[in-house]
Amino acid sequence: MRAITIPEFGDEDVLTVSEVPDLTPGPGEVLIEVAAAGVNRADLMQRQGFYPPPPGISEVPGLEVSGTITAVGEAAAGWVIGDEVCALLAGGGYAQQVVVPAGQVLPVPAGVSLQDAAALPEVACTVWSNIVMTAHLKTGDLFLQHGGSSGIGTMAIQIAGQLGARIAVTAGSQEKLDACAALGADILINYREQDFVEVIQEAGGADVILDVIGAKYLSRNVTALADGGRLVIIGLQGGTKAELDINQLLVKRGTVAATSLRSRSLAQKAAIVGEVREHVWPLIAQGKIRPIVSETFPLEDAARAHRALQESQHIGKILLTV
Structure with missing residues (x-):
């Protein structure tokens, strides 16, 4: 099968279309013939050598796909050949086939x-x-999403809206802010022209902040928290090391958490997928939440897709089609 490989770390041009062995599902796994794969910033980091796959996981990049099940391993309950599906991966998505744990x-x-x-x-x-x-996050909370027009941001706005939260977003252009408003964001902050801390403090402080920036925003995020606020860091676009004023966190009874999805155990991922299927999938079926796709590129143009993501002019997700 064809897959995108990374013979050496570097810029987008190191991504190479290669012939690699076909796959066979093991116990508890299914084989998916890939229709499309999502492109994520984690893929850019992997290409540069900063985010290696967990031990035993394919070195082909790609953390999510859609497609059709073409083989089912022993004890992979709930799925049959021909099912049209999408899947959360630890790697391997930039390919014609991928093997995925059934959960x-x-x-x-x-x-x-x-x-x-x-x-x-x-x-x-x-x-x-x-x-x-x-x-x-609960009804009435003020939720702040950094990078509101990103793939994560466009989904977070919609889910937070369905939970009944007030929603604030940061973005770097009026076009992106308008897109966030169309999805349900209430407070629109152009980070190039406004201090998000001042805006959020005037609104009473954020009960929950989902942050993709990391070190650069750490102290400012803590300042923007409301009493009992929760900051969750999921990205490192602004670096990995920063100083934290613990006293400020104590006074607010605040919480700082940092999480990664890729490194979680199979059981943890299955639990998350189960909750998403139970709570989010019905909202998608009802048209209350929808995927936001900005651009699609053929698998062979993975370098162009990475370049487009790096340039950050998109709104929503970038996909590779297979």
């Missing part, structure tokens, strides 16, 4: 195309596991 597979939601379903697993599982399972 990380989801049906394509009603009303969503097989291709667009590839835009759902990583963002839905990331958002739900962090703002609900970790930060316990």
Whole structure:
């Protein structure tokens, strides 16, 4: 089969279309013929040598796919050949085939195309596991999403809205802020022109912040928290090391959590996927939440897709079609 490999670390041009062995599902696994794969910033980090796959996981990049099940391993209950699905991966998505633990597979939601379903697993599982399972966002809370027009951001706005939260977002252009408003964001902050801390403090402080920036925003995020606020860090676009004023956190009775989805155990991932299927999938089927797809590229153009993601002019997800 064809797959994108990374013979050496570097810029987008190191991504190489290669012939690699076909796959066979083991016990508890299914084989998916891939229709499309999501492109995520973690893939860019892996390409640069900063985010290696966990031990035993394919070195082919790609953390989510959609497609059709073509083989079912022993004890992979709940799935049959021919099922149209999407799946959360630890790696291997940039390929014609991928093997996935059955607990990380989801049906394509009603009303969503097989291709667009590839835009759902990583963002839905990331958002739900962090703002609900970790930060316990609830009705009436003020939720701040950094990078509101990103794949994560566009999903977070929609899920938070369905939970009844007030929603604030940061983005770097009016076009991106308008897109966030159309999805349900209430407070729109252009980080190039406004101090998000001042805006959020005027609104009473954030009960939950989902942050993709990391070190650069750590102290400012803590300042922006309301009493009892919860900051969840899921990205490192702004670096890995920063100083934290613990006294400020103590006074607010605040919480700082940092999470990664890829490194979780199979059982933990299956639990997250199960909650997403129970709580988010019905909302998608009802048209209350939808995948936001910005651009699609053929698998062979993975370098262009990475470049587009790095340039950050997109709104929503970027997909590779197979």
